[in-house]
Amino acid sequence: MSLISIEFLCFCLVLVLLFYLIKGPYQWIILLVASIAFYCFCGPKYIVYILVTATTVYFTARGIEGFSKKRDAYLADHKETLGREEKKAYKADIKSRQKRLLFLCILLNVGILATLKYLDFGIAYFNYYRLMLTGNTNLVLQPMLILPLGISFYTFQSLGYVIDVYYGKVKAERQYFRFLLFVSFFPQIIQGPISRFADLEPQLFTPKRFETERIKSGLYRILFGLFKKLVIADRLSAYVTRTAAFREDYKGIYLLLCIFFYAFQIYGDFSGGIDVAIGTAELFGIRLTDNFERPFFSKSIAEYWRRWHITLGTWFRDYIFYPLSVNKRVLNLGKWCRSHLGEGVGKRVPIYLPMIAVWALTGMWHGSESKYIVWGLCNCFFLILGTEAEPFSARIMEKLHLRNDMFVMKCYRIFKTFWLMSFLRVFDFVKTPRDGFCMIRDAFIKWDTFDWHEVYTTLLFPKEEVIVAFVAIILLTVVSLIQRKGRIADRLLKKSPWIQYSTLAAFALLILIFGSYGLGYDAQSFIYMNF
Amino acid sequence: MEELREILEGIHPEVDYDSETGLIDRRIFDSFDVITLVGELMDHFDVEITAEQMVPDHFNSMQAIWSLLEELMEE
Amino acid sequence: MLALTVFLFWTVNLLFMPKYIEKDPDGRITAEFYREKLNNDVIFTGSSTVYAGINPITLWKEYGLTSYDRSNSSQTAWIAYYMIKDAIAVAKPKLVVLDVGFFYVADDYAEEAENRKTLDDMRIGREKFQCMKTVMTEDETVKDYLFPILRFHTRWKYLTAEDFKYLYYKPSVTYNGYIRSDLVEPAAAEKKEENLQDVRLSNRNGLFLENILQLCRDEQIPVLLIKTPSHDPKWGDEFEADLKFVADPYGVDYINFDDYTDEIGLDYSKDTPDGGGHLNASGAEKFSKYLGAYLTEHFTLTDHRNDPAYVKVWQEKCERYDNGQQ
Numbered sequence: 001m002s003l004i005s006i007e008f009l010c011f012c013l014v015l016v017l018l019f020y021l022i023k024g025p026y027q028w029i030i031l032l033v034a035s036i037a038f039y040c041f042c043g044p045k046y047i048v049y050i051l052v053t054a055t056t057v058y059f060t061a062r063g064i065e066g067f068s069k070k071r072d073a074y075l076a077d078h079k080e081t082l083g084r085e086e087k088k089a090y091k092a093d094i095k096s097r098q099k100r101l102l103f104l105c106i107l108l109n110v111g112i113l114a115t116l117k118y119l120d121f122g123i124a125y126f127n128y129y130r131l132m133l134t135g136n137t138n139l140v141l142q143p144m145l146i147l148p149l150g151i152s153f154y155t156f157q158s159l160g161y162v163i164d165v166y167y168g169k170v171k172a173e174r175q176y177f178r179f180l181l182f183v184s185f186f187p188q189i190i191q192g193p194i195s196r197f198a199d200l201e202p203q204l205f206t207p208k209r210f211e212t213e214r215i216k217s218g219l220y221r222i223l224f225g226l227f228k229k230l231v232i233a234d235r236l237s238a239y240v241t242r243t244a245a246f247r248e249d250y251k252g253i254y255l256l257l258c259i260f261f262y263a264f265q266i267y268g269d270f271s272g273g274i275d276v277a278i279g280t281a282e283l284f285g286i287r288l289t290d291n292f293e294r295p296f297f298s299k300s301i302a303e304y305w306r307r308w309h310i311t312l313g314t315w316f317r318d319y320i321f322y323p324l325s326v327n328k329r330v331l332n333l334g335k336w337c338r339s340h341l342g343e344g345v346g347k348r349v350p351i352y353l354p355m356i357a358v359w360a361l362t363g364m365w366h367g368s369e370s371k372y373i374v375w376g377l378c379n380c381f382f383l384i385l386g387t388e389a390e391p392f393s394a395r396i397m398e399k400l401h402l403r404n405d406m407f408v409m410k411c412y413r414i415f416k417t418f419w420l421m422s423f424l425r426v427f428d429f430v431k432t433p434r435d436g437f438c439m440i441r442d443a444f445i446k447w448d449t450f451d452w453h454e455v456y457t458t459l460l461f462p463k464e465e466v467i468v469a470f471v472a473i474i475l476l477t478v479v480s481l482i483q484r485k486g487r488i489a490d491r492l493l494k495k496s497p498w499i500q501y502s503t504l505a506a507f508a509l510l511i512l513i514f515g516s517y518g519l520g521y522d523a524q525s526f527i528y529m530n531f
Numbered sequence: 532m533e534e535l536r537e538i539l540e541g542i543h544p545e546v547d548y549d550s551e552t553g554l555i556d557r558r559i560f561d562s563f564d565v566i567t568l569v570g571e572l573m574d575h576f577d578v579e580i581t582a583e584q585m586v587p588d589h590f591n592s593m594q595a596i597w598s599l600l601e602e603l604m605e606e
Numbered sequence: 607m608l609a610l611t612v613f614l615f616w617t618v619n620l621l622f623m624p625k626y627i628e629k630d631p632d633g634r635i636t637a638e639f640y641r642e643k644l645n646n647d648v649i650f651t652g653s654s655t656v657y658a659g660i661n662p663i664t665l666w667k668e669y670g671l672t673s674y675d676r677s678n679s680s681q682t683a684w685i686a687y688y689m690i691k692d693a694i695a696v697a698k699p700k701l702v703v704l705d706v707g708f709f710y711v712a713d714d715y716a717e718e719a720e721n722r723k724t725l726d727d728m729r730i731g732r733e734k735f736q737c738m739k740t741v742m743t744e745d746e747t748v749k750d751y752l753f754p755i756l757r758f759h760t761r762w763k764y765l766t767a768e769d770f771k772y773l774y775y776k777p778s779v780t781y782n783g784y785i786r787s788d789l790v791e792p793a794a795a796e797k798k799e800e801n802l803q804d805v806r807l808s809n810r811n812g813l814f815l816e817n818i819l820q821l822c823r824d825e826q827i828p829v830l831l832i833k834t835p836s837h838d839p840k841w842g843d844e845f846e847a848d849l850k851f852v853a854d855p856y857g858v859d860y861i862n863f864d865d866y867t868d869e870i871g872l873d874y875s876k877d878t879p880d881g882g883g884h885l886n887a888s889g890a891e892k893f894s895k896y897l898g899a900y901l902t903e904h905f906t907l908t909d910h911r912n913d914p915a916y917v918k919v920w921q922e923k924c925e926r927y928d929n930g931q932q
């Protein structure tokens with residue numbers, strides 16, 4: 001069952017009714033049953049994987065906390081008898097046991113994820129290179145593993161939790177089924193957002209009373225998400241898929257248009273799905289973390305990555321980047337570089353090294369093909385370039401009497417960031433890294449006259465579709481501009497009922513009429529679903 | 532404290548560190564700056580900051596950073 | 607607000623549904639059936655040869671018969687079954703005349719366009735759901751029928767003045783299901799050979815034919831199987847034998863009117879709009895007269911021409927028909 005389907009809407013309707021009919025303390029059971037049911041609708045076999053993750057993480061967290069309790073009790077009991085050094089040694093011993101436990105748990109779960117995600121590609125590469133290098137024509141069979149729904153998302157969410165328990169930031173959940181709900185909460189299982197235990201857990205279990213405002217605000221969010229997904233993303237995907245498939249046949253401007261459209265396709269697809277997820281959760285009085293903050297208005301790449309897929313970015317920051325940067329070995333390496341290669345290098349190593357690692361991982365997270373790693377590292381390269389070039393560009397700006405807060409400069413920087421990110425995203429929808437580089441090159445050198453008529457005929461993308469696509473993109477931009485002043489739903493709720501109603505009805509009709517769904521349109525599954 | 536102020540000003544000179552209490556929350560310091568800061572703190576104060584301590588609350592204001600340092604130096 | 611929502615949704619649904627007024631009026635046959643104020647004694651079912659070849663107006667004028675062409679383009683045996691079931695549920699007829707001209711199609715035959723023309727205007731009820739389940743193509747879903755907008759929303763690019771003009775009110779465009787054609791396209795000079803020489807009555811066609819016969823027996827309605835005159839299809843003796851094999855146990859007759867072309871007076875150089883596939887207005891006139899004579903002779907049917915209630919209604923129909931011809 002897709003989030004974008006009438007079935008899902010009906011599913012939610014029934015759940016909302018049940019949820020508010022039931023007494024507060026038991027409401028979470030409805031959510032748990034719904035989550036399991038939802039997961040089973042999507043493929044009952046795969047529930048094993050999510051249960052393995054939930055169970056191992058649950059027990060690891062309990063184990064880690066058990067050690068802490070044991071340590072505290074021991075230290076309290078032997079307060080007088082133990083010396084300072086003995087206490088320290090005891091603490092270190094416990095810590096290393098906890099660390100080992102944590103490490104095992106991470107290894108197991110990342111292992112499952114990596115196997116399912118990369119084994120087939122690994123074998124394919126192995127076959128290919130063995131054939132090329134040794135001429136051995138025996139092929140190792142690929143097991144053709146299928147990724148369980150949302151595995152990247154729930155694995156990350158669970159691991160974030162167990163690491164937080166290890167750090168002592170949150171207490172381990174005692175009840176297994178409550179924890180299972182945290183891992184499998186259905187609105188976010190398919191494609192995030194990746195929630196933190198500290199944020200989500202208290203919300204899941206507080207009893208809620210029915211409030212019209214909440215339902216309305218959830219509905220706005222869902223409708224806007226459906227609009228982004230069905231009217232924008234699925235419409236543009238027809239053009240993008242075709243252009244990418246026949247890349248060589250297209251001239252500069254078509255490729256440029258394709259790159260432009262892909263930006264909105266993927267934004268509409270992903271953020272639209274997230275809006276539906278967040279809106280759905282809101283129906284049950286749960287506010288999930290926002291995953292997007294109008295990223296196309298970012299003025300730099302660094303800012304863009306703070307505003308796009310936010311929960312993944314902060315996850316990588318907190319659980320990979322920070323731990324790596326303050327890791328003793330990395331710091332020592334930095335010190336060594338400082339004494340041998342100079343202050344500048346030494347200062348940068350502890351930052352850039354973890355950064356490169358994070359971006360290679362981010363690339364891999366998005367997909368198993370090599371193009372994703374190229375994409376990740378390109379992002380990293382431009383991020384570093386941006387940082388390094390800052391003093392330089394500041395000097396130029398000063399000479400030209402330009403300031404970053406001037407309107408022109410803001411526009412320029414937004415424009416620059418948008419296009420840079422759009423070009424990088426090319427790697428996402430082409431087949432190989434080489435194709436990506438070629439497409440970017442062709443977008444500039446194969447420049448020729450532009451003829452709309454040719455677009456309609458050669459791309460099978462009728463004029464009316466192009467017009468609707470552009471109008472929808474403009475509408476999206478306008479809504480984003482309004483969003484700057486605060487959540488749309490909150491602002492709408494203050495308006496008169498008629499305005500609220502018209503907005504709701506208008507969006508519903510727009511989606512109903514201009515959405516790309518039904519027979520003849522294969523309402524594609526989410527681009528991010530299997531990540 | 533003055534030493535800390537100098538380090539902070541080395542990273543972002545334009546901030547008024549006496550009144551600012553949202554260095555992280557208001558995104559004045561990005562993760563870059565935080566790591567630079569942590570590196571400098573470890574050098575200057577000879578403390579060990581681990582991943583556990585990397586939470587916004589510890590870095591939101593000069594006062595908060597100072598409290599963290601005091602706590603670490605005690606150990 | 608709820609009322610407004612329903613109204614809005616309903617309007618948008620109507621707007622996007624094909625209108626079938628200026629083109630393809632056969633899409634209106636189902637809808638207009640429910641507008642009938644008085645019972646129709648005879649129900650004709652079958653494919654397009656029926657709505658082109660049997661004119662209820664002629665049957666009224668000549669014999670005082672009240673009838674309706676409950677036919678659709680490419681109406682298969684399984685659709686016909688549900689059309690008869692639905693017609694009986696609305697008002698029990700005195701005779702069902704079943705044209706079997708389309709009973710030769712393959713068992714998996716299904717056309718979405720025809721399904722929509724047949725089903726979209728069918729009243730909501732058990733018959734409609736059963737029919738949907740039976741006739742839908744693999745890709746179609748029930749929800750597309752319940753909310754036609756889900757299927758027709760892509761028509762936003764093709765909306766014309768017709769769609770707005772006939773948004774809420776649609777005038778009647780058929781004459782009790784009959785769709786008149788004044789075109790003439792002579793059939794090829796030599797008589798067409800039998801183009802479906804080897805065809806046999808397939809399992810599913812046979813099953814639904816039997817279903818229809820059983821249904822009418824249960825309801826005690828007499829049935830007549832016919833093949834409306836047409837050069838397409840022409841089947842061999844084996845198919846005829848198959849039909850009779852199923853019909854005989856029910857005591858139902860089968861008449862292939864292709865065998866009576868001369869008696870009817872059909873002239874395929876004038877009486878067909880498409881080279882022999884269907885009958886045009888003059889062909890339908892001739893055939894309806896002949897068929898009417900046969901029906902009144904073999905079945906007990908009432909001549910309603912002395913019944914003022916019927917006369918009033920049918921007078922209007924005749925006027926509309928005569929005006930439509932000018």
